[in-house]
Amino acid sequence: VPRYKLTIEYDGTGFVGWQRQANGLSIQEALETALQRFCGEALTVFGAGRTDAGVHALAQVAHVDLAREADPETIRSAVNHHLRPHAISVLSAEPAPPGFDARLSARMRHYRYRILNRRAPSALERGLVWHVAPPLDAAAMAEGARHLIGHHDFTTFRDSLCQAKSPVKTLDALEVSRSGEEIQIEARARSFLHHQVRNMAGTLKLVGLGHWRPEDVARALLARDRRAGGPTAPAQGLTLVAVGYERPSLY
Amino acid sequence: VPRYKLTIEYDGTGFVGWQRQANGLSIQEALETALQRFCGEALTVFGAGRTDAGVHALAQVAHVDLAREADPETIRSAVNHHLRPHAISVLSAEPAPPGFDARLSARMRHYRYRILNRRAPSALERGLVWHVAPPLDAAAMAEGARHLIGHHDFTTFRDSLCQAKSPVKTLDALEVSRSGEEIQIEARARSFLHHQVRNMAGTLKLVGLGHWRPEDVARALLARDRRAGGPTAPAQGLTLVAVGYERPSLY
Numbered sequence: 001v002p003r004y005k006l007t008i009e010y011d012g013t014g015f016v017g018w019q020r021q022a023n024g025l026s027i028q029e030a031l032e033t034a035l036q037r038f039c040g041e042a043l044t045v046f047g048a049g050r051t052d053a054g055v056h057a058l059a060q061v062a063h064v065d066l067a068r069e070a071d072p073e074t075i076r077s078a079v080n081h082h083l084r085p086h087a088i089s090v091l092s093a094e095p096a097p098p099g100f101d102a103r104l105s106a107r108m109r110h111y112r113y114r115i116l117n118r119r120a121p122s123a124l125e126r127g128l129v130w131h132v133a134p135p136l137d138a139a140a141m142a143e144g145a146r147h148l149i150g151h152h153d154f155t156t157f158r159d160s161l162c163q164a165k166s167p168v169k170t171l172d173a174l175e176v177s178r179s180g181e182e183i184q185i186e187a188r189a190r191s192f193l194h195h196q197v198r199n200m201a202g203t204l205k206l207v208g209l210g211h212w213r214p215e216d217v218a219r220a221l222l223a224r225d226r227r228a229g230g231p232t233a234p235a236q237g238l239t240l241v242a243v244g245y246e247r248p249s250l251y
Numbered sequence: 252v253p254r255y256k257l258t259i260e261y262d263g264t265g266f267v268g269w270q271r272q273a274n275g276l277s278i279q280e281a282l283e284t285a286l287q288r289f290c291g292e293a294l295t296v297f298g299a300g301r302t303d304a305g306v307h308a309l310a311q312v313a314h315v316d317l318a319r320e321a322d323p324e325t326i327r328s329a330v331n332h333h334l335r336p337h338a339i340s341v342l343s344a345e346p347a348p349p350g351f352d353a354r355l356s357a358r359m360r361h362y363r364y365r366i367l368n369r370r371a372p373s374a375l376e377r378g379l380v381w382h383v384a385p386p387l388d389a390a391a392m393a394e395g396a397r398h399l400i401g402h403h404d405f406t407t408f409r410d411s412l413c414q415a416k417s418p419v420k421t422l423d424a425l426e427v428s429r430s431g432e433e434i435q436i437e438a439r440a441r442s443f444l445h446h447q448v449r450n451m452a453g454t455l456k457l458v459g460l461g462h463w464r465p466e467d468v469a470r471a472l473l474a475r476d477r478r479a480g481g482p483t484a485p486a487q488g489l490t491l492v493a494v495g496y497e498r499p500s501l502y
Binding site for chain 2: 009010011056058073076077080087088089090091092118119120121122123124126128239
């Protein structure tokens with residue numbers, strides 16, 4: 001059975017998230033419907049990151065098994081044709097290397113959380129940023145973020161619905177920077193707990209506002225208690241930027 | 252009568268353009284309605300650039316006369332409140348200097364035309380870019396653009412509905428650059444003819460595709476005939492970036 005690797009961009013606004021659900025249209029279902037229109041058979045698409053409702057992707061990675069081989073460029077353009085008018089775009093389709101599984105083979109997930117930090121709400125990027133009106137101290141947020149990098153029990157930043165077996169994860173990077181009116185939080189790890197990036201972003205906002213000191217983030221982490229962390233930042237500011245695999249030359 | 256200068260961001264998608272029209276909602280009408288809800292009186296908003304349907308603004312400038320003085324920050328936040336759920340945001344409101352007229356006092360208008368140049372259509376910036384799939388040669392486009400800079404009769408790039416008295420304008424800048432998959436055309440002039448930027452962008456695309464040589468742009472300009480120019484690029488790629496005034500310290 002020929003397996004294909006798909007790289008997908010989407011605007012998560014209005015979708016129930018990546019994963020198929022009964023209560024609305026998911027990215028996965030929209031993709032599966034478009035692929036089915038192309039190849040005439042029911043199939044399942046497996047994604048690397050199960051993004052929440054309203055979360056976006058610049059380069060989600062997924063795999064799908066087709067009944068027959070097809071030209072990758074034809075898959076890409078045909079699926080994009082059938083995806084209209086949804087805000088989902090297949091950037092590339094390529095034959096997957098042997099044993100490739102978009103989720104299980106993934107070694108790195110890179111998420112970006114965007115905060116628009118100015119008085120006026122956004123008009124051109126509504127739905128793509130979290131609007132925070134009071135001035136945020138990005139340097140303090142960056143200092144707070146450094147306490148979270150490394151191998152830790154992230155229970156404080158884990159949603160109660162999280163299905164991961166263990167709350168222990170290795171956070172490879174959590175960088176906060178300001179560019180004009182926008183603050184970006186870049187988070188990289190092999191995998192994340194449910195709502196982990198949004199819970200870290202909501203906590204760092206408290207540091208940015210001056211309600212917390214940077215070292216309070218370390219205290220919250222050590223508490224291993226969700227109630228010790230800040231609130232969950234809204235979904236719309238979050239984007240899955242990239243997924244990395246072990247052998248970039250092959251994958 | 253106290254006059255205020257407003258700086259406004261908007262996503263032009265779904266609007267009939269800046270100017271009030273019978274056939275749909277304009278940015279101007281949405282702003283006037285919101286201002287009227289704030290101050291209780293009918294009023295008119297005058298904008299610096301009459302953007303077409305689907306054209307966006309990062310910083311449109313407008314002026315409005317209110318019956319009574321009001322705190323600028325209160326105007327800004329109240330109008331934004333009444334503008335919901337429209338994709339229009341007042342970035343700032345400030346008392347206008349004596350004699351200020353958003354349109355007549357303007358000395359520079361800066362527009363950006365964005366082209367997404369890749370095979371796959373955009374998901375995250377649909378409505379904000381022109382999707383052109385075949386590879387474009389940005390360097391050739393930049394060379395073609397240089398033929399248009401300066402004081403010229405721009406009849407070739409003027410829409411038949413243009414109401415300007417003269418087709419002669421001074422184009423101060425027309426810069427083409429590529430950043431990854433995106434090509435940006437930056438155009439600056441004291442004022443533009445109707446559809447001028449979009450007609451120049453549609454012509455430069457022909458150069459980028461290799462259908463025209465860069466020097467063919469000069470030939471088209473000299474023809475002073477709209478039929479000698481390229482097609483009109485779609486509205487959605489165009490954004491009014493900034494409006495400049497004579498005395499930046501005052502205005």
